[in-house]
Amino acid sequence: MKRIRSLRKNESGATALQFALTAPLFIALLFGVVEIGIALWTQFGLQYGVAAAARCAAIDTVTCDNAADIASYAANNALGLTIPSSAFTIADASCGHQITGTYVYTFFTGYFGTPTETLHAQACYPT
Numbered sequence: 001m002k003r004i005r006s007l008r009k010n011e012s013g014a015t016a017l018q019f020a021l022t023a024p025l026f027i028a029l030l031f032g033v034v035e036i037g038i039a040l041w042t043q044f045g046l047q048y049g050v051a052a053a054a055r056c057a058a059i060d061t062v063t064c065d066n067a068a069d070i071a072s073y074a075a076n077n078a079l080g081l082t083i084p085s086s087a088f089t090i091a092d093a094s095c096g097h098q099i100t101g102t103y104v105y106t107f108f109t110g111y112f113g114t115p116t117e118t119l120h121a122q123a124c125y126p127t
């Protein structure tokens with residue numbers, strides 16, 4: 001009986017047990033926040049690239065003379081992303097010059113079986 005009472009009062013190792021139970025959840029949450037942040041940054045970069053290319057197609061006809069130049073301009077203005085110019089399509093729509101970008105985003109935690117996400121961005125600038 002004394003032994004059971006002494007075990008109930010013994011609290012050594014409680015902190016290690018609490019850390020072992022909560023650390024995996026905290027680390028998973030931390031990685032999730034970082035992944036979502038990078039995915040949002042990629043989406044915003046893609047959106048900035050198509051918006052800049054749509055403006056360039058409407059205003060600067062020297063730099064953005066044809067579809068290949070417009071796509072290259074969009075790829076170069078995608079805020080530090082390495083997106084090929086083939087990911088951008090150019091069309092003349094009723095709203096003006098319409099640029100559409102598509103990029104397949106691969107998560108860094110792909111080792112855990114997370115799928116890829118296709119990001120889309122579209123901008124139209126009147127002529």
